[in-house]
Amino acid sequence: MARKTKEDSLRTRSSILDAAERVILERGISYATMSDIADAAGVSRGAVYGHFENKIELAIAMCERAFALAATPERKPALSALETLYQEGMYFLKLCGEPGSVQRVLQILYVQCDTNEDNLPLLEIRDRWEIQCRADTEKLIREAVASGELPEDIDVNLANLYLFSLFDGIYSTLFWANRVKQDRWQVAEALYRAGFVAFKTAQELRKKATG
Incomplete structure (x- = not known):
């Protein structure tokens, strides 16, 4: 043999x-x-x-194989923090929306993984993925504040949550609920761009004044 x-x-x-x-x-x-x-x-x-x-x-x-494919692309030196934040959001939206290992594994971890003791190692992988994603996004938000691209009084935690909610909403609408049958990427980009403009200007994301 x-x-x-x-x-x-x-x-x-x-x-x-x-x-x-x-x-x-x-x-x-x-x-x-x-x-x-x-x-x-x-x-x-x-x-x-x-x-x-x-x-x-x-x-x-x-999971490890899929997340290795989902590594954040190297940042382009010419891009500001805010531009990088936008580009990375679109990158991950496309990565998660295209059929492949990343999409399948994320669906498994968020939909097909029951919360029980046997699955704790997988739930921990999911939690670490979430924490790392939030940390990366928060770092860029803070950098954008420091460079004057975002207002100084923005609530960083709320702004971070807003971006994740924007991502989840677009992904769920276009790729889970499948409400749009054609030109999904054009629609996704238009929605993300509109949401990103609101992210930069929304008064609701500012820290509340105390007095």
Whole structure:
């Protein structure tokens, strides 16, 4: 029997992760089994267990692979903090809206991952993703304030929450509820641009004066 090469092993592992995304998205993490994933990948259960000790370990690897693809692109030196904030928002909107690993894994973590003790490692991955995203956005907001692109009295925490709500609303409307059938990206960009203008000027995002 021919000996498996490292490349063969990596291809098998990738196929298993691809299958895990499809199966877990369809059935949920609690109901998907290693056998289901093996069947979907076209490999034996032994092959799956040869790469992953259990379903949670497999799901963690699946998430790690997707989030590696979702890394923030390198910032262009010519872009200001506010321009970078806008460009990164559009980048992630497109990344999450296009069918692929990132979209599937985020749907699994936010929709198909029950809140129970078995799934704690996955819920922690989701929480770390949220925290990191919020921290990155907050850093850019504060930089935009320091450079005079945003008003000094803006409520940074509220402004940060506003941007995430804007993102979630556009994503849900266009790609979950599927209310727009054509030219979705043009609509998404128009909505995000309009929301971003409000973000820069809304009095509601300013700190309340005390006296």
